[in-house]
Amino acid sequence: MRSSALPPSGVALSLIGIGSGDPGHLTRDAIRAINAADLILIPRKGDEKSELADLRRSICNDVLTGDNTRIVEFDLPVRNAAESDYRKAVDDWHDAVAAAWSQEIRGHLGDQGRVSLLIWGDPSLYDSSLRIARRLDPLPEIEVVPGVTSIQALCAAHALPLNEIGEPFLVTTGRRLREDGWPVGTNTVVVMLDGGTAFQSLDPAGLHIWWGAYLGMPAEILISGLLAEAGPRIAAARSEARAQHGWIMDSYVLKRSA
Structure with missing residues (x-):
């Protein structure tokens, strides 16, 4: 089992794969990582995808066993679909998302603690959370918990x-x-x-x-x-x-x- 101890930098980030919609997709490692978090960030992508935020909240309610984990929702920046250069649009979007993550971490966690994001599917497959995480300054210790892919x-x-x-x-x-x-x-x-x-x-x-x-x-x-x-x-x-x-x-x- 992985350690939940904080790194010397004081902030650790867990990217937790939660599968594609079935709470049964959660691994024991995912449940352990959720319970080790001081702060869980849940992104909102507008009313159209509110069900995805609802499912993340439901997972937290089902598996959290203590009262010390804060759950904070935040609005996720939207990629500029009008930008003709696809790579540039994605790059700018990742910068904006990283800035949003940093703001939420500073505002709700400060410079000490463990923050987690619940990643749809697996963080390694057609998901940008790892690329975004490496844009954070200062760079936290990053833990990846694999999940069931679509x-x-x-x-x-x-x-x-x-x-x-x-x-x-x-x-x-x-x-x-x-x-x-x-x-x-x-x-x-x-x-x-x-x-x-x-x-x-x-x-x-x-x-x-x-x-x-x-x-x-x-x-x-x-x-x-x-x-x-x-x-x-x-x-x-x-x-x-x-x-x-x-x-x-x-x-x-x-x-x-x-």
């Missing part, structure tokens, strides 16, 4: 083996799939952070899709089948769900016949 939750929900025997797979984003097309050298592609339905930009011949939204939550939706047939159903279900909830988090696996 990829794992998706494959489990569909009872799907991700890789074919002896073959690689690629994890990419909807933007890259739409701009670059099918990646060369693989027959299996995992797509995350798709703001739309990038799979509709592909020739569906020979492609099979396994799609899931709100994985691990009561609102979970699963659709699979040949892309030519399942694609339109997924697009319709996605549009309806987004209108109902005001937001959507989804991912999918595409496999091409060898």
